[in-house]
Amino acid sequence: xxxxxMSSLGEMATxxxxxxxxxxxxxxxxxxxxxxxxxxVWALVFIVILTxxxxxxxxxxxETEYWLSLIKVLAVAVFIIVGFLYIGGAVxxxxxxxxxPGPQVFNIDPFHGGFSALFSIFLNAGFSFQGAELVGIAAGxxxxxxxxxxxxxxxVFWRIIMFYVLTILIxxxxxxxxxxxxANTDGDIKSSPFTRVFVQAGISVGGDIMNAVILxxxxxxxxxxxxxxxxxxxxxxKEGNAPKFLGYVNRWGVPVYCVLATALVGCLxxxxxxxxxxxxxxxxxxxxxxxxxxxIAWIGIAFCHIRFRMAYKAQGRLLSDLPFVSRLYPFxxxxxxxxxxxxxxxxxxxxxxxxxxxxFLSAYVTLPFIVILYFGNKFWSKTKxxxxxxxxxxxxxxxxxxSMAVMDSESELNKKKPSLFRRALAxxx
Numbered sequence: 001x002x003x004x005x006m007s008s009l010g011e012m013a014t015x016x017x018x019x020x021x022x023x024x025x026x027x028x029x030x031x032x033x034x035x036x037x038x039x040x041v042w043a044l045v046f047i048v049i050l051t052x053x054x055x056x057x058x059x060x061x062x063e064t065e066y067w068l069s070l071i072k073v074l075a076v077a078v079f080i081i082v083g084f085l086y087i088g089g090a091v092x093x094x095x096x097x098x099x100x101p102g103p104q105v106f107n108i109d110p111f112h113g114g115f116s117a118l119f120s121i122f123l124n125a126g127f128s129f130q131g132a133e134l135v136g137i138a139a140g141x142x143x144x145x146x147x148x149x150x151x152x153x154x155x156v157f158w159r160i161i162m163f164y165v166l167t168i169l170i171x172x173x174x175x176x177x178x179x180x181x182x183a184n185t186d187g188d189i190k191s192s193p194f195t196r197v198f199v200q201a202g203i204s205v206g207g208d209i210m211n212a213v214i215l216x217x218x219x220x221x222x223x224x225x226x227x228x229x230x231x232x233x234x235x236x237x238k239e240g241n242a243p244k245f246l247g248y249v250n251r252w253g254v255p256v257y258c259v260l261a262t263a264l265v266g267c268l269x270x271x272x273x274x275x276x277x278x279x280x281x282x283x284x285x286x287x288x289x290x291x292x293x294x295x296i297a298w299i300g301i302a303f304c305h306i307r308f309r310m311a312y313k314a315q316g317r318l319l320s321d322l323p324f325v326s327r328l329y330p331f332x333x334x335x336x337x338x339x340x341x342x343x344x345x346x347x348x349x350x351x352x353x354x355x356x357x358x359x360f361l362s363a364y365v366t367l368p369f370i371v372i373l374y375f376g377n378k379f380w381s382k383t384k385x386x387x388x389x390x391x392x393x394x395x396x397x398x399x400x401x402x403s404m405a406v407m408d409s410e411s412e413l414n415k416k417k418p419s420l421f422r423r424a425l426a427x428x429x
Contacts, residue, residue: 001339002129003157004332005298008305010153014146014324015308018396024235026300028392029307031385033378036241037370038300041293061227068220075213076163079194082201083170092201112177116350122343123291123363129164130294150324167194174200226266230258241377285362292366295340302333302340311391 018024027035086092111118171193175182181196192214198206234255237246249255268286309329312319319325326332348363377383 001298001336002160004328005302005336006153006156007326007328008333008336009301010150010324011322011326011329012301012305012308014149015322016393016396017149018235022297022301023232024239025304025308027239029304029311029386031378032239032241032381032383033374034300034303035239036236036377036381037373038297041296041366041370041373061223065220065223065227068216068223071213071216072220073163075210076167078206079197079210080162080166080170082203082206083167083174083197086197086201087170087173091203109177119346120350122347123288126295126343127287127291129160130291130297146323153324170197222266226259226262229262229265230255233258233262288362289366292344292363293370295344296366296370299337299340302336305333306330307388307391308393311388311393314388315391315393317393 012025016025016028023035023038025035026032026038082091174197175193179196182193192210194210194214195207198204198210233242233246234249236242237244237255237258246255246257246261248257305326312322328335344367348360351359351363
């Protein structure tokens with residue numbers, strides 16, 4: 001599903017590389033009220049801790065994110081190698097209660113709790129996947145988006161296979177569901193399943209290294225989250241859907257007030273440590289808020305792609321003129337919408353039997369909020385759904401001859417080639 005919606009986003013982001021594009025596409029292709037709703041959902045969701053970094057140049061953000069991501073990538077690669085060695089019985093002497101290396105790992109009940117337990121973790125899984133859409137948000141500040149955005153879109157599938165599917169496969173085959181260290185009642189980070197795999201493989205120092213990598217991953221998530229939210233907020237301001245002063249950018253092109261405003265919202269993270277809120281309850285609420293709004297944003301991307309393609313056809317334009325064509329259309333965006341709706345409305349069904357008020361609100365509190373945002377703005381601003389023939393398909397577009405080479409500018413041709421190390425990483429990941 002993520003690959004489907006990324007394909008939809010790629011087609012629009014290469015044709016119209018607009019900063020903060022998720023809400024901008026809603027405004028452009030359907031109804032300004034949809035852009036208003038999508039934008040404010042984004043601006044209020046991310047937990048932010050790296051304000052000072054994002055107040056500098058975009059290049060500084062990108063460079064920092066590159067190295068933070070590199071650390072994560074290398075750590076996951078080592079984890080996968082160690083995990084498969086353990087599963088094959090080549091390393092490790094398992095601790096008490098853990099499966100022995102080899103065939104026994106296939107007998108630890110991978111679907112404990114049945115369908116309800118499996119379905120209940122979709123929000124958590126979605127929270128982990130969300131962030132892939134940053135490719136579209138950053139398109140307006142990307143050098144040569146016609147070349148770089150499609151490349152990033154195509155890499156998503158392989159990154160999902162390697163960094164999500166393989167790691168979860170290893171964890172599922174290595175750590176039993178009854179492992180007491182996973183309960184995490186005292187908040188001890190040593191209970192991370194990544195560290196448990198290293199411990200069981202007999203590499204104790206590996207657990208300490210993974211703890212450090214987990215911290216890096218948190219910093220990376222905050223870094224990208226702050227960037228995405230501040231750009232979405234800036235786009236809202238430029239469209240007249242947020243206070244005008246938020247549209248200000250400094251001489252480096254950084255929306256300073258948007259970064260500060262988003263960081264202020266990020267202070268909500270501190271309520272997680274308050275004992276009055278309840279053990280883990282505040283975290284669960286913030287997690288549900290982030291995941292739910294993320295799925296809503298994915299629905300918005302898929303729906304905007306359908307509207308974009310319909311408008312493109314209604315105005316008599318040729319698909320061959322698009323820099324990047326989604327081969328999954330129309331299946332891809334439709335599939336994305338269906339899966340996201342099933343998760344949004346179904347992930348809280350366990351709250352009904354027996355009825356649990358806290359679980360119900362945690363699962364569904366965001367849904368009426370987005371309805372109020374959309375229809376409230378529609379009533380206040382008197383917006384109308386755009387006719388397909390009136391959709392603006394030109395403003396912000398890079399008018400490039402389709403027959404021209406992708407690397408078409410003199411600066412690109414004369415630019416110094418990246419180092420062998422960077423080229424190897426780009427090719428592998």
